[in-house]
Amino acid sequence: MRKFAIxxxxxxxxxxxxxxxxxxxxxRAVMHSxxxxxxxxxxxxxxxxxxxxxxxxxxxxxxxQGEIKPQMVDxxxxxxxxxxxxxxxxxxxxxxxxxxxxxxxxxxxxxxxxARDTLGQKVLSFVEAMTPQGPNSFTxxxxxxxxxxxxxxxxxxxxxxxxxxxxxxxxxxxTQISDFTGSGPFVFKQDEWKPGDKAVYVKFDxxxxxxxxxxxxxxxxxxxxxxxxxxxxxxQQQIVNALLAGEIDYVEAPSHDLLPLLTEDPDIHLVDYxxxxxxxxxxxxxxxxxxxxPKVRQALFYAFNQKDFLDAVIGNPNYYKVCKAMFVCxxxxxxxxGMDGLLESNFTKAKxxxxxxxxxxxxxxxxxxxxxxxxxxxxxxxxxxxEKAGFNVDMQSMDWxxxxxxxxxxxxxxxxxxxxxxTSWVSADILNPVMSSFVNASCDKANFGWPCDxxxxxxxxxxxxxxxxxAQKQVADAVQTREREVVTHIWLGQWYQPIxxxxxxxxxxxxxxxxxxxxxxxxx
Amino acid sequence: MAGYILRRIVATIPVMLIVAxxxxxxxxxxxxxxxxxxxxxxxxxxxxAAIRTRLGLDQPIVVQFFIWxxxxxxxxxxxxxxxxxxxxxxxxxxLEPTLALSLSTILIAVLxxxxxxxxxxxxxxxxxxxxxxxxxVLGFSVPVxxxxxxxxxxxxxxxxxxxxxxxxxxxxxxxxxLARLILPSLTLSVIYIALIARMTRTxxxxxxxxxYIRTARAKGQVERKVLFNxxxxxxxxxxxxxxxFGVALLIGGVVVTESVFTIPxxxxxxxxxxxxxxxxxxxxxxxxxxxxxxxxxxxxxxxYRVFDPRIRY
Numbered sequence: 001m002r003k004f005a006i007x008x009x010x011x012x013x014x015x016x017x018x019x020x021x022x023x024x025x026x027x028r029a030v031m032h033s034x035x036x037x038x039x040x041x042x043x044x045x046x047x048x049x050x051x052x053x054x055x056x057x058x059x060x061x062x063x064x065q066g067e068i069k070p071q072m073v074d075x076x077x078x079x080x081x082x083x084x085x086x087x088x089x090x091x092x093x094x095x096x097x098x099x100x101x102x103x104x105x106x107x108x109x110x111x112x113x114x115a116r117d118t119l120g121q122k123v124l125s126f127v128e129a130m131t132p133q134g135p136n137s138f139t140x141x142x143x144x145x146x147x148x149x150x151x152x153x154x155x156x157x158x159x160x161x162x163x164x165x166x167x168x169x170x171x172x173x174x175t176q177i178s179d180f181t182g183s184g185p186f187v188f189k190q191d192e193w194k195p196g197d198k199a200v201y202v203k204f205d206x207x208x209x210x211x212x213x214x215x216x217x218x219x220x221x222x223x224x225x226x227x228x229x230x231x232x233x234x235x236q237q238q239i240v241n242a243l244l245a246g247e248i249d250y251v252e253a254p255s256h257d258l259l260p261l262l263t264e265d266p267d268i269h270l271v272d273y274x275x276x277x278x279x280x281x282x283x284x285x286x287x288x289x290x291x292x293x294p295k296v297r298q299a300l301f302y303a304f305n306q307k308d309f310l311d312a313v314i315g316n317p318n319y320y321k322v323c324k325a326m327f328v329c330x331x332x333x334x335x336x337x338g339m340d341g342l343l344e345s346n347f348t349k350a351k352x353x354x355x356x357x358x359x360x361x362x363x364x365x366x367x368x369x370x371x372x373x374x375x376x377x378x379x380x381x382x383x384x385x386x387e388k389a390g391f392n393v394d395m396q397s398m399d400w401x402x403x404x405x406x407x408x409x410x411x412x413x414x415x416x417x418x419x420x421x422x423t424s425w426v427s428a429d430i431l432n433p434v435m436s437s438f439v440n441a442s443c444d445k446a447n448f449g450w451p452c453d454x455x456x457x458x459x460x461x462x463x464x465x466x467x468x469x470x471a472q473k474q475v476a477d478a479v480q481t482r483e484r485e486v487v488t489h490i491w492l493g494q495w496y497q498p499i500x501x502x503x504x505x506x507x508x509x510x511x512x513x514x515x516x517x518x519x520x521x522x523x524x
Numbered sequence: 525m526a527g528y529i530l531r532r533i534v535a536t537i538p539v540m541l542i543v544a545x546x547x548x549x550x551x552x553x554x555x556x557x558x559x560x561x562x563x564x565x566x567x568x569x570x571x572x573a574a575i576r577t578r579l580g581l582d583q584p585i586v587v588q589f590f591i592w593x594x595x596x597x598x599x600x601x602x603x604x605x606x607x608x609x610x611x612x613x614x615x616x617x618x619l620e621p622t623l624a625l626s627l628s629t630i631l632i633a634v635l636x637x638x639x640x641x642x643x644x645x646x647x648x649x650x651x652x653x654x655x656x657x658x659x660x661v662l663g664f665s666v667p668v669x670x671x672x673x674x675x676x677x678x679x680x681x682x683x684x685x686x687x688x689x690x691x692x693x694x695x696x697x698x699x700x701x702l703a704r705l706i707l708p709s710l711t712l713s714v715i716y717i718a719l720i721a722r723m724t725r726t727x728x729x730x731x732x733x734x735x736y737i738r739t740a741r742a743k744g745q746v747e748r749k750v751l752f753n754x755x756x757x758x759x760x761x762x763x764x765x766x767x768x769f770g771v772a773l774l775i776g777g778v779v780v781t782e783s784v785f786t787i788p789x790x791x792x793x794x795x796x797x798x799x800x801x802x803x804x805x806x807x808x809x810x811x812x813x814x815x816x817x818x819x820x821x822x823x824x825x826x827x828y829r830v831f832d833p834r835i836r837y
Contacts, residue, residue: 036606036607037562174575194617195606196618196788196792231690232788233689234792238786241688241689242688242690245681245684245688399556401556401561401799404557404560405556405557405561407560408569408572445568447568
C-alpha cells in the first residue's frame with residue numbers, strides 16, 4: 001500500500017511538472033530579404049531596420065495615430081523659450097548584458113545616428129549641446145527652436161535612432177558595429193545567425209515594457225513568443241508552399257499575384273499592418289539633357305497617371321490607392337495643394353510643354369529593374385505614357401543592383417549614365433520635406449538625380465524651423481506647390497503590402513514597420 | 525602512376541591562375557557597385573564613396589588584383605563585403621548541404637540509371653526499352669524547377685509526406701536530414717538518370733555484339749552474369765565519363781535546386797553573392813568550383829584504369 005502511495009505521488013509530481021512546463025513557442029517568419037548587415041545605423045536597408053526594432057529600443061516612437069510618444073523616455077520637459085529639452089529615462093531599462101541604460105549611452109547613440117541620417121544631421125545642426133544630468137537624465141540645448149527634435153528622435157524608419165550602449169555607439173559611424181547588445185524586447189543570437197539561412201532572436205526576459213497598451217511602434221513592447229526565427233527564403237512560390245504546409249508561420253511580403261492562393265486557405269489570414277503603405281516614384285536625372293530643363297520634367301507630371309502604374313504592378317485595387325499627396329495620404333501633411341491637372345495623363349498639355357522646351361527627340365534612357373517583381377512593370381508603363389506624350393524612350397533592362405550602381409553615375413546617358421528610373425519608398429520614410437530624400441534639391445549634395453533649387457532648399461529649411469504642426473503644414477503645402485515647378489520627382493501612388501500568417505499567429509500590430517512584440521502563436 | 529597524378533596536379537596551377545584572372549576581371553567589368561548596394565536607398569554620394577574606399581574598390585584594378593591574389597597565396601580569401609565574416613568561414617558553413625545534395629543525387633542517379641540502361645539495352649526494341657528512352661527524353665526536356673515544383677506539390681502539399689523546403693544538418697538527426705534531402709535529390713537526379721541511362725544503354729548495346737559476349741553465352745553463363753560481369757564492365761569507360769561529366773554539371777544544378785528548396789549551400793551562397801555583388805565571395809566560390817571540376821576530371825581519368833587495365837598513363 002505504501003509503495004502504491006509513493007508511486008501515486010511520483011506520478012502526480014510528474015504530471016504537475018509537465019503541466020507547469022510551458023512549451024517554448026518559436027515563430028518562424030520569412031522577411032522581405034535575408035539579413036546581411038546588422039548595423040541599422042550604418043545602412044538604410046529596411047531588413048536591417050527591422051532587425052533594429054527587434055533588439056534595440058528608441059527614446060520616442062510613433063503610435064498608430066502617427067503621433068510621437070515617449071518610449072524609453074519616462075517624461076520630458078521643454079523650456080518656455082523652446083531651447084532646452086530635459087529627458088528622463090524610465091526606471092529599470094537594461095541592456096541585454098544586464099547593465100543599466102544610462103543617459104551617456106543615449107547621448108552617444110544620438111550622435112552616431114545623427115552622423116549617418118539626413119534628418120539627424122539637420123536636427124543636430126540646431127543642437128548646441130547634449131549633456132548628461134545624472135545616470136538617467138540628460139538635456140539637449142538648441143541654438144534656435146525647431147519642431148523637428150522630438151519627431152526625429154521618434155523617426156519610425158531608416159535610419160531609426162536606436163539606442164546602443166556607449167561602448168558600441170562610440171564606433172566610427174562609417175564602420176559597422178560588431179557588438180549587438182541592445183535593450184529591446186528580443187536578444188539577437190549571434191551564435192545562431194547564419195547569413196543566407198536564418199537569423200534568430202530570443203525573448204529578453206528582463207525587458208521592462210511600458211504600462212500602456214501597444215500602439216504602432218509605441219506603448220508596451222511585450223514579447224509573447226520565446227523565439228523568433230527569420231528564415232531566409234527567396235522563391236516566392238516556395239514561400240507560399242511553406243506557409244500553406246505550416247513550415248513557416250509568417251510572411252512579411254508575399255507576392256501580390258500569389259495572394260489568391262493564400263486567401264483560399266482557411267488556415268491563413270492576411271494582415272494589412274501598414275496603413276501608410278509605400279509610394280512609387282519616378283526620378284528624373286536633373287543633370288542630363290533634356291531633364292535639365294524643368295519644363296521637360298513638368299511634361300512628365302502631365303503625361304503620367306497613377307492608376308496605370310498601380311494596375312500594372314499591384315493589380316488588385318484593394319492593395320493600392322491613387323493619391324496626389326506627396327507626403328502620403330492619411331498623414332498630417334497630406335494635401336492636394338498645387339496638384340490640379342497633374343497626374344491625369346493630359347498628353348496635349350505634355351506635348352505643348354515639350355514643344356515649348358524645344359525637346360529635340362533625344363532618347364530618354366529609362367532604367368528598368370527586372371528582378372524585383374514589385375518594380376518590374378513600372379518602367380514599361382512609364383515608357384508607354386512618355387511615348388504618348390512625345391518622348392523618345394530607350395528603356396534599358398537590368399537587375400536591380402545594376403540600377404542601384406548606375407543611378408549614382410553622373411555621366412551622360414550615352415556614356416553609361418541615365419535619364420530616369422523608378423523606385424518605391426516606404427511611406428514612413430517620406431512623411432515630410434526634410435525626411436524625404438527625393439525632395440532634397442541641394443544640387444551635388446542631393447540624392448541621385450541631383451535636383452538643384454535654392455527656393456526648395458529654403459522651404460526645407462523653413463520646415464525644420466517651423467515650431468508646430470500648423471506651421472509645418474503651411475510649409476509642406478508650399479513645398480508641394482514648388483514641386484510643380486521644380487519636379488524633383490513624380491509620385492505614382494500608394495500601395496500596400498499585407499503580411500500573410502497562419503491563423504495561429506495573432507497580435508500583429510498596425511505600424512509602419514513589421515514588429516514582433518505583441519505577436520502570439522498558438523502551439524509551438 | 526604517381527608521376528602522372530603529380531603532373532596532373534601541377535597542371536591545375538596554371539588553370540586555376542587563368543580562372544582567377546578571368547573571374548576577377550569579369551566581376552570588375554560587369555555593371556554593379558557593391559558600395560551602392562551596401563549603402564541602401566537613402567545614402568548620398570559621400571556615404572557611398574566612403575564605403576567604396578573602405579572596401580578598397582577605389583584602388584586601380586591591377587592593385588586590387590594583386591592585393592587579392594597575395595591574400596589567396598597566403599590561404600586568405602578575404603572578408604565578405606556583406607556578412608562581416610571571412611569568406612573561408614562562409615564556404616565551410618555552406619559545404620555540408622551542398623555535399624549532401626550532390627552525393628545523394630549522384631547516388632540515386634547511378635543506382636537507378638545504370639540498371640535501367642542495362643535493362644533497356646537487354647530489351648532493345650521492346651516496350652520496356654521505349655519506356656526507358658521516353659523517360660530519358662522527358663528527363664532532359666523538363667527544367668529542374670518544374671520537376672521540383674511538381675514533386676513539392678505532390679509529396680509535400682497534397683500528400684504531406686515530406687517537408688516543402690529547408691535543410692537539417694545530419695548532426696541534428698538523421699531522420700530530418702533524410703526527409704529534407706529526398707525531394708531536392710530526386711529533383712536534381714532526374715536529368716542525370718536520363719543522361720546516364722541513355723549512355724549506359726548505348727554502351728552496353730555496343731559491346732553486346734562482341735565475340736567475348738558470344739563466348740560467355742556459349743560457355744553457358746547465365747544472362748545476369750553475361751550482362752553485369754562482361755557487358756557492363758567493358759561498357760564502363762564511357763559510362764564513367766558521363767558520370768564524371770554529370771558530377772561537374774551538378775555544380776550548376778545545385779544553384780537552382782538549393783534556391784528552390786531553400787537549402788543553405790554553396791549554390792545559394794553563389795546566387796546571393798552575385799545579386800549583392802559580393803566580389804570576394806563570388807571569386808572564392810568560383811575558384812573552388814573550378815578546382816572541384818579539375819579534380820573530378822582527374823578522378824575520372826584514374827577510374828578508367830580500374831575498369832580497363834589496358835589503359836596506361
